[in-house]
Amino acid sequence: MDSSISTEKLDGAIAPHTAHAHEEDHAGNSMFGFIIFLLSESVIFLSFFAGYILVKTTTPNWLPEGVSGLEVSKPAINTIVLVSSSFVAYFAERALKKENLLVFRLLWLLTMAMGAYFLVGQAIEWSELEFGFSDGVFGGLFYLLTGFHGLHVFTGILLMGIMLFKSFVPGNYAGGHTGVDATSLFWHFVDVIWIILFILIYVWQ
Amino acid sequence: MTNVPVEGIAIPDIAHPEPQNNWRKYFSFSTDHKVIGIQYLVTSFVFFLIGGLLSMVIRAELITPQADLIDRTLYNSMFTMHGTIMIFLWIFPSLVGLANYLVPLMIGARDMAFPRLNAAAFWMVPIFGILLMTSYFLPAGTAQAGWWSYPPVSTQNPTDSIITGEFVWILAVAISGVSSIMGAVNFVTTIVRMRAPGMTFFRMPAYVWTVFSAQIIQLAALPALTAGAIMLLFDAAAGTAFFNPDKGGNPVLFQHFFWFYSHPAVYVMVLPIFGVFSEIFPVYSRKPLFGYKVVAVSSLLITTVSVLVWVHHMYASNTPGWMRMLFMATTMLVAVPTGIKVFAWVATIWKGKLRLDTPMLFCLGALIMFVFAGITGVMLASVPIDIHVNNTYFVVGHFHYIVYGTITMGMFAAIYHWFPKMTGRMYYEGLGKLHFALAFIGVNLNFFPMHPLGLQGMLRRVSSYEPEYAFWNVVASIGAFLLGMSTIPFILNMVGAWVQGKPAPDNPWRAIGLEWLVSSPPPVENFEELPIVVSGPYGYGKSDPLVENAAALKEG
Numbered sequence: 001m002d003s004s005i006s007t008e009k010l011d012g013a014i015a016p017h018t019a020h021a022h023e024e025d026h027a028g029n030s031m032f033g034f035i036i037f038l039l040s041e042s043v044i045f046l047s048f049f050a051g052y053i054l055v056k057t058t059t060p061n062w063l064p065e066g067v068s069g070l071e072v073s074k075p076a077i078n079t080i081v082l083v084s085s086s087f088v089a090y091f092a093e094r095a096l097k098k099e100n101l102l103v104f105r106l107l108w109l110l111t112m113a114m115g116a117y118f119l120v121g122q123a124i125e126w127s128e129l130e131f132g133f134s135d136g137v138f139g140g141l142f143y144l145l146t147g148f149h150g151l152h153v154f155t156g157i158l159l160m161g162i163m164l165f166k167s168f169v170p171g172n173y174a175g176g177h178t179g180v181d182a183t184s185l186f187w188h189f190v191d192v193i194w195i196i197l198f199i200l201i202y203v204w205q
Numbered sequence: 206m207t208n209v210p211v212e213g214i215a216i217p218d219i220a221h222p223e224p225q226n227n228w229r230k231y232f233s234f235s236t237d238h239k240v241i242g243i244q245y246l247v248t249s250f251v252f253f254l255i256g257g258l259l260s261m262v263i264r265a266e267l268i269t270p271q272a273d274l275i276d277r278t279l280y281n282s283m284f285t286m287h288g289t290i291m292i293f294l295w296i297f298p299s300l301v302g303l304a305n306y307l308v309p310l311m312i313g314a315r316d317m318a319f320p321r322l323n324a325a326a327f328w329m330v331p332i333f334g335i336l337l338m339t340s341y342f343l344p345a346g347t348a349q350a351g352w353w354s355y356p357p358v359s360t361q362n363p364t365d366s367i368i369t370g371e372f373v374w375i376l377a378v379a380i381s382g383v384s385s386i387m388g389a390v391n392f393v394t395t396i397v398r399m400r401a402p403g404m405t406f407f408r409m410p411a412y413v414w415t416v417f418s419a420q421i422i423q424l425a426a427l428p429a430l431t432a433g434a435i436m437l438l439f440d441a442a443a444g445t446a447f448f449n450p451d452k453g454g455n456p457v458l459f460q461h462f463f464w465f466y467s468h469p470a471v472y473v474m475v476l477p478i479f480g481v482f483s484e485i486f487p488v489y490s491r492k493p494l495f496g497y498k499v500v501a502v503s504s505l506l507i508t509t510v511s512v513l514v515w516v517h518h519m520y521a522s523n524t525p526g527w528m529r530m531l532f533m534a535t536t537m538l539v540a541v542p543t544g545i546k547v548f549a550w551v552a553t554i555w556k557g558k559l560r561l562d563t564p565m566l567f568c569l570g571a572l573i574m575f576v577f578a579g580i581t582g583v584m585l586a587s588v589p590i591d592i593h594v595n596n597t598y599f600v601v602g603h604f605h606y607i608v609y610g611t612i613t614m615g616m617f618a619a620i621y622h623w624f625p626k627m628t629g630r631m632y633y634e635g636l637g638k639l640h641f642a643l644a645f646i647g648v649n650l651n652f653f654p655m656h657p658l659g660l661q662g663m664l665r666r667v668s669s670y671e672p673e674y675a676f677w678n679v680v681a682s683i684g685a686f687l688l689g690m691s692t693i694p695f696i697l698n699m700v701g702a703w704v705q706g707k708p709a710p711d712n713p714w715r716a717i718g719l720e721w722l723v724s725s726p727p728p729v730e731n732f733e734e735l736p737i738v739v740s741g742p743y744g745y746g747k748s749d750p751l752v753e754n755a756a757a758l759k760e761g
Contacts, residue, residue: 025398029318033394040386040424047432047465051447051458059453133445137453140445144436
């Protein structure tokens with residue numbers, strides 16, 4: 001038993017209202033839970049990356065027959081747009097903290113538009129490719145990785161849409177909002193994943 | 206109740222009113238962690254019975270060398286479903302149920318951090334179970350590739366329909382994975398952020414430490430299985446070639462994904478049982494847990510090492526020699542933190558004032574079987590022995606000493622120990638002891654013979670075998686039926702006691718811990734006012750009437 005701390009000391013240190021605040025900290029719990037959820041999500045992506053590297057380095061016939069490689073320039077522009085959108089999201093979040101709702105909404109909408117641009121760009125790229133999902137292990141991995149990431153981008157846009165909608169409820173967003181912080185974090189996460197993905201798939205061919 | 210300092214004093218309970226049984230709440234979408242905990246426990250026990258019946262069929266088939274009871278397809282389905290149900294529908298959910306019930310009470314919280322998420326995670330379990338059972342009605346039957354579902358066996362599809370047993374199996378396991386991640390986020394957040402004032406990490410009961418460690422494994426390793434399952438699903442249903450060597454895929458990649466999770470999953474299953482041992486041994490020995498801090502930290506050590514050992518399941522999968530050596534070393538390293546725990550439990554019991562009630566008997570039995578499983582585990586970690594017994598009954602014997610001998614027996618210990626708290630009634634001690642006796646003899650008769658069978662070379666997953674293996678198979682089958690029968694006194698005990706057992710006092714075992722400070726069963730909000738914790742969790746022996754009495758007698 002830890003007897004070094006006396007009862008008096010503790011009783012004095014913890015006032016009843018502290019105990020109350022302790023259990024009411026729902027926003028903090030949500031953010032904490034969301035962060036560990038994202039850490040867990042990153043393990044899924046890491047597993048895909050590890051699988052990609054293992055198969056690429058051990059498979060003799062890596063690309064499907066008749067395919068020489070991937071075109072890099074258009075995805076590179078897409079990458080720049082997506083990465084920039086993370087900064088826009090950051091400034092949107094800051095504007096909200098300064099209670100500047102109008103700037104928040106504009107920048108938030110811009111982030112969504114940049115995300116949508118990325119998704120459309122990827123859809124066009126997919127439609128132009130000469131190999132399919134079931135064409136060898138490369139085809140499968142390419143569509144799986146970009147598709148799974150695309151699903152995350154789509155989810156991010158959807159979440160931002162909900163946050164934007166909720167910002168029109170009066171008083172809802174006074175002095176910041178956990179939902180916006182969490183969505184913004186999610187967006188940065190999706191960006192970082194894309195940078196790794198872009199290097200793995202497009203740069204390291 | 207006002208802010209109650211937690212000291213090692215057992216307060217005599219005076220009035221124990223008849224507890225009210227409101228059974229309807231267990232069938233509703235409740236967000237109370239205690240209701241959810243019991244929902245988990247009862248649901249998973251129903252699946253335990255189904256999984257157990259399947260194993261009875263398997264052992265009935267194996268009582269004779271010929272495959273004369275069921276055809277081989279059905280036999281494949283039997284062991285696949287038995288393994289899947291026991292792991293994903295019994296062990297995981299029952300442990301989550303116990304933790305759901307206990308963790309908020311033990312750390313002085315009113316509920317879990319995300320009560321609705323908690324309820325949603327529970328309701329996925331019956332959905333998962335029912336989905337899995339529907340595969341019995343599919344034209345090609347259930348999945349047959351074993352609980353590990355290795356490709357290319359699992360991705361072969363002999364039917365025209367893409368809805369095969371395997372397809373349903375992967376979907377069902379994916380739902381279970383989502384439920385587990387939701388649970389893990391909830392547990393980690395609850396433990397990190399919702400502890401009562403004064404409940405520092407090193408004042409948490411060792412059980413909470415083990416749940417915390419186990420849930421970290423879920424967060425760190427389960428996503429790898431999710432990644433593998435997504436790819437397997439596409440291979441089985443969409444013609445991709447992730448694991449198909451004909452089109453450049455790599456079947457061993459799936460084994461990496463699978464074992465990167467499924468090895469640490471063993472610790473997700475066994476760590477909370479270590480926690481149960483750490484709670485029960487001190488109470489029934491009237492001594493503090495020996496080396497509490499070391500025991501607590503050893504859980505985190507097990508967590509760390511557990512994700513570095515998965516390749517020991519793949520020694521026979523064309524793994525390079527250097528990698529085998531590396532993973533042999535890391536695997537054997539697990540024995541260190543585990544050994545620390547065993548030493549601490551033995552030291553806790555040592556010269557204690559032992560009370561051999563049912564929970565203690567189950568814990569002692571489980572500890573003995575865990576030590577045995579640990580020894581065979583070190584044998585299996587060793588490359589030359591593993592290459593010899595790979596895919597034989599030796600492996601089956603080893604892991605059943607863990608999953609039944611240790612985990613399921615430990616689970617029974619926990620259910621008996623906290624039954625009065627959960628229901629407000631006492632279980633019947635005689636029936637409990639009968640359950641223990643039958644189970645302990647049954648486990649050993651059932652699973653010990655598998656070791657000599659494996660050493661002699663009998664393969665697992667076969668429905669017929671050479672006649673020289675007959676003797677040990679007959680013994681194992683008799684043991685299995687005995688083990689099956691042992692469940693009957695348990696059911697009688699639980700149902701009977703819950704309906705009309707003697708009302709339980711708040712603290713029938715005179716245990717220390719926040720959960721024993723509240724009434725039996727606890728009120729909806731757990732604590733009227735959150736307690737302030739002023740000492741560690743195992744103050745037995747100090748101000749403990751039983752021990753003091755004994756000491757006085759000795760001196761006098």
